[in-house]
Amino acid sequence: MLTEKMDYLDILEAEAIYIFREVAGQFKRPVLLFSGGKDSTILIHLALKAFYPAPIPFPVLHIDTGHNFPEALVFRDELVGKINAELIVRKVEDTIREKGLTDPGGKFPSRNALQSYTLMDAIREFGFDACIGGGRRDEEKARAKERIFSFRDTTGAWQPHNQRPELWDVYNGRIHEGENVRAFPISNWTELDVWKYIQREKIALPSIYFAHERTCIMFNGRLVAISPYVIPDDKDEVVTTTVRYRTVGDMTCTAAIASHAQTLDDIIAELEATPISERGATRIDDQISDAAMEDRKLKGYF
Amino acid sequence: MDLLRFTTAGSVDDGKSTLIGRLLYDTGNIKTDILETLTMEGGLNLAHVTDGLRAERQQKITIDVAYKYFSTPHRKFIITDAPGHFEYTRNLVTGASNVDVMIILIDAKNGITAQTRRHSMVASFLQVGKLVVAINKMDLHDYAQQVYERIKDEYLQMADKLGLHNITFIPMSALHGDNVTTLSAKTPWYIGPALLELLESYKIPTQQYAHLRLSIQYAIEDGQQGYAGKILSGTLHAGDKVLIMPSGRETVISSISHNYDTVGEAHAPANVCVYTDGTSLSRGDILSHPQDKPLEGQAFETALCWMDAVTALDTGKTYLLRINTAEAGCMVTSVLHKINIDTLENYSDEAPLEANQFATVQLRTHKPIAWDHFITLAENARGILIDPDTNNTVAAFMIR
Numbered sequence: 001m002l003t004e005k006m007d008y009l010d011i012l013e014a015e016a017i018y019i020f021r022e023v024a025g026q027f028k029r030p031v032l033l034f035s036g037g038k039d040s041t042i043l044i045h046l047a048l049k050a051f052y053p054a055p056i057p058f059p060v061l062h063i064d065t066g067h068n069f070p071e072a073l074v075f076r077d078e079l080v081g082k083i084n085a086e087l088i089v090r091k092v093e094d095t096i097r098e099k100g101l102t103d104p105g106g107k108f109p110s111r112n113a114l115q116s117y118t119l120m121d122a123i124r125e126f127g128f129d130a131c132i133g134g135g136r137r138d139e140e141k142a143r144a145k146e147r148i149f150s151f152r153d154t155t156g157a158w159q160p161h162n163q164r165p166e167l168w169d170v171y172n173g174r175i176h177e178g179e180n181v182r183a184f185p186i187s188n189w190t191e192l193d194v195w196k197y198i199q200r201e202k203i204a205l206p207s208i209y210f211a212h213e214r215t216c217i218m219f220n221g222r223l224v225a226i227s228p229y230v231i232p233d234d235k236d237e238v239v240t241t242t243v244r245y246r247t248v249g250d251m252t253c254t255a256a257i258a259s260h261a262q263t264l265d266d267i268i269a270e271l272e273a274t275p276i277s278e279r280g281a282t283r284i285d286d287q288i289s290d291a292a293m294e295d296r297k298l299k300g301y302f
Numbered sequence: 303m304d305l306l307r308f309t310t311a312g313s314v315d316d317g318k319s320t321l322i323g324r325l326l327y328d329t330g331n332i333k334t335d336i337l338e339t340l341t342m343e344g345g346l347n348l349a350h351v352t353d354g355l356r357a358e359r360q361q362k363i364t365i366d367v368a369y370k371y372f373s374t375p376h377r378k379f380i381i382t383d384a385p386g387h388f389e390y391t392r393n394l395v396t397g398a399s400n401v402d403v404m405i406i407l408i409d410a411k412n413g414i415t416a417q418t419r420r421h422s423m424v425a426s427f428l429q430v431g432k433l434v435v436a437i438n439k440m441d442l443h444d445y446a447q448q449v450y451e452r453i454k455d456e457y458l459q460m461a462d463k464l465g466l467h468n469i470t471f472i473p474m475s476a477l478h479g480d481n482v483t484t485l486s487a488k489t490p491w492y493i494g495p496a497l498l499e500l501l502e503s504y505k506i507p508t509q510q511y512a513h514l515r516l517s518i519q520y521a522i523e524d525g526q527q528g529y530a531g532k533i534l535s536g537t538l539h540a541g542d543k544v545l546i547m548p549s550g551r552e553t554v555i556s557s558i559s560h561n562y563d564t565v566g567e568a569h570a571p572a573n574v575c576v577y578t579d580g581t582s583l584s585r586g587d588i589l590s591h592p593q594d595k596p597l598e599g600q601a602f603e604t605a606l607c608w609m610d611a612v613t614a615l616d617t618g619k620t621y622l623l624r625i626n627t628a629e630a631g632c633m634v635t636s637v638l639h640k641i642n643i644d645t646l647e648n649y650s651d652e653a654p655l656e657a658n659q660f661a662t663v664q665l666r667t668h669k670p671i672a673w674d675h676f677i678t679l680a681e682n683a684r685g686i687l688i689d690p691d692t693n694n695t696v697a698a699f700m701i702r
Contacts, residue, residue, distance in 0.1 A: 008378045014573055021532075022519060024519075025585050049562070050530070051530070052575070053522075054522045057522075141368070142355065144354050144369050145355060145367065145368050160357075160366065161357065165695045167686060168400060170626070174622075187369075188380060190371045275334040275335075277336055280335035
């Protein structure tokens with residue numbers, strides 16, 4: 001490899017830009033999945049670099065669960081407006097209504113699994129043949145197994161036992177009609193790499209990544225914000241404290257962490273010292289079983 | 303800080319997962335919530351750190367490649383945890399294709415096995431830059447030097463046949479951490495290095511090849527027509543006269559953009575966008591300077607690994623060949639010889655080439671391709687074959 005004199009962030013950036021250009025070169029109708037979180041925000045930044053001076057040559061798709069952090073939505077609209085991209089929003093709520101699905105109930109009603117239906121409907125509606133996502137292999141053990149070009153059949157399902165060989169940087173994006181590929185340009189980035197890159201490139205993020213005061217339910221040692229979707233009952237321990245978010249998913253299944261980190265330097269120092277993994281600290285949905293992510297991917301999740 | 307990618311290969315129960323767990327644990331790279339999931343009845347089981355899929359946990363084997371990340375104050379590392387099983391050799395080939403260092407684990411009790419030969423064959427096929435042979439489970443052999451020396455000698459004989467060089471042997475107990483992150487007092491006869499020391503200090507070879515190769519990926523249209531591509535080797539200057547290979551047409555590079563800047567020159571491995579004097583370029587073109595152009599043609603001899611588990615190689619069929627971004631219809635016109643995994647000798651027979659077999663073959667493409675020999679420029683000497691019916695990647699090849 002030609003990596004000796006390059007800093008690791010340069011290597012990771014170059015790899016991602018190459019992947020973006022391969023997606024553009026190999027597919028007719030790619031789309032970039034964007035949620036307003038840090039990983040997909042980095043994707044936008046990398047795509048801008050990959051295709052400069054032209055604008056990003058594909059639209060941006062948000063699968064809106066209806067359980068978003070309002071700050072992430074504001075950020076999403078601002079960023080998309082600034083880069084002049086075409087934003088497509090498809091709502092899980094509409095899928096639930098059209099398909100007669102059951103909206104999950106309970107204390108923390110996660111629509112995370114239902115997103116796959118909405119995503120597949122959007123893929124069919126627009127004829128997307130490649131969906132570019134911000135998945136990283138260091139997040140979770142099923143993600144750790146996935147190829148950079150991850151082939152999905154007509155139902156969107158991942159076949160973990162039958163993945164295409166993927167050698168060097170030769171990516172095989174050939175598919176039949178109706179199939180699609182999920183492409184992951186930042187597969188090899190860790191959480192810390194993401195933050196160091198954000199710092200180096202001065203990338204703006206939603207405010208909830210930084211310390212702020214919030215009223216939360218203390219649930220199994222995790223801080224879950226009170227919102228229109230998460231309502232405390234009499235037995236709940238309710239605390240108002242200084243928190244920030246390490247990941248930004250749905251309000252119903254993303255926990256905050258107690259933190260006073262107000263700057264990127266603070267956050268990087270905090271992450272370098274933390275004894276807890278990214279998803280372990282922040283995700284309620286992966287605590288269900290050992291294979292929660294694997295199961296979602298088998299059903300078309302990205 | 304730089305980045306080193308390495309892979310681990312070993313048979314079932316050679317201690318591969320334990321070694322990865324040990325490296326992560328001893329360098330403080332396992333978070334406590336993950337550590338809790340590794341603590342079963344009977345204490346901490348480091349091997350579970352690499353289990354990814356449900357079936358892998360149930361069958362207690364690695365089926366496909368998993369990637370793990372860790373860092374020390376000296377370097378960042380990407381571990382490619384690859385399967386050892388015979389039928390998943392193709393996944394090992396995927397995993398090992400991007401690494402700087404390959405670690406082959408040998409159980410001191412079993413010595414060199416068919417799997418060791420197979421893993422070494424993969425290293426030889428891919429021409430991995432640095433090989434580490436970890437002779438593991440030395441704790442079960444009282445850390446005896448003669449056990450280590452015997453396996454080392456036997457391995458060196460095999461390595462010679464495979465053309466493998468630049469090998470470091472390490473006596474090890476991954477379970478107890480001997481010679482993993484630090485040198486062990488139990489092997490005073492071994493002068494080092496410990497595995498981590500080697501991984502931290504190994505000097506990744508830099509690209510020596512000065513000849514320009516720019517692979518065109520994608521046309522960027524923004525008023526002016528630009529072409530996105532990656533410089534595989536060498537240096538491109540604005541104003542350079544270049545050849546567009548394989549067609550051999552000439553053009554002049556009027557300007558080069560890199561990230562958000564217009565630059566006077568760019569070096570490998572930069573992702574650039576170039577502008578010409580008006581000549582149009584296409585995905586698959588290779589740009590070079592006129593005085594040192596790549597080879598060009600439709601027939602070449604390559605080392606090949608067949609990877610499709612469902613169908614064998616069909617010498618009457620047209621596949622799609624990919625080198626970098628170039629694509630062409632291609633037939634395997636003849637299988638010159640196969641390699642016997644037990645004797646490592648060449649042989650020929652009439653049987654079709656099947657999954658996980660290695661051979662030397664003759665390829666013929668339907669149109670000219672620009673290529674280099676592996677020893678001069680690996681990046682332009684390797685590629686894949688795709689089955690146009692299934693779209694699956696069915697083979698990997700290296701032009702020697």
